[in-house]
Amino acid sequence: MTWTAPPLVRTERLRDLGTVTERQMLHGWLTWHRETLLATCAGLDPGQLARATVEPSGLTLLGLVRHMAEVERWWFRRGFAGEDLGDVFTGPSDGNEGFDGVHAADAERDFGLYRAEVEECDAAAAGHDLDETFRSSRGVALSLRWVYMLMIQEYARHNGHADFLRERTDGVTGDG
Numbered sequence: 136m137t138w139t140a141p142p143l144v145r146t147e148r149l150r151d152l153g154t155v156t157e158r159q160m161l162h163g164w165l166t167w168h169r170e171t172l173l174a175t176c177a178g179l180d181p182g183q184l185a186r187a188t189v190e191p192s193g194l195t196l197l198g199l200v201r202h203m204a205e206v207e208r209w210w211f212r213r214g215f216a217g218e219d220l221g222d223v224f225t226g227p228s229d230g231n232e233g234f235d236g237v238h239a240a241d242a243e244r245d246f247g248l249y250r251a252e253v254e255e256c257d258a259a260a261a262g263h264d265l266d267e268t269f270r271s272s273r274g275v276a277l278s279l280r281w282v283y284m285l286m287i288q289e290y291a292r293h294n295g296h297a298d299f300l301r302e303r304t305d306g307v308t309g310d311g
Contacts, residue, residue, distance in 0.1 A: 137180050157265065161280070165286050168291060176297070179304065180239075185239040200246060201245055204223045263279055
């Protein structure tokens with residue numbers, strides 16, 4: 136049997152985020168957007184995930200998953216936590232941030248690496264105050280709050296791309 140992107144059961148409901156602490160709200164929105172990307176991919180086989188469907192762009196759903204693993208690592212682990220790490224796939228250091236080098240045969244592995252990276256990023260931020268700062272690679276002081284906000288907007292932007300890619304793949308709209 137061929138692997139397909141697994142179905143997703145949401146762990147976060149937006150209606151539950153209206154009266155929580157700022158930290159819970161930021162983490163909840165980020166979790167919701169992470170889950171949205173995975174839900175948009177759910178049920179697709181490796182070939183469908185790796186296919187560019189919105190010409191002339193070479194963007195793929197699998198490329199978005201890989202890209203978000205890179206962006207998560209870059210900001211939470213390399214930036215905020217100061218971990219000395221390479222890229223997950225190919226990343227910011229090579230300029231393509233995971234979009235290139237997409238192969239259908241690697242889809243299951245790439246999804247696993249994405250999920251593992253999300254867990255590591257959550258661990259890197261856990262127990263830290265939102266006001267805690269670090270210096271970016273350009274020497275700018277940034278807070279953990281800023282990283283959460285950046286990641287939420289990054290997912291929101293790319294989840295819009297994912298919607299178009301999914302619709303062009305099999306006509307499905309929304310979360311799959």
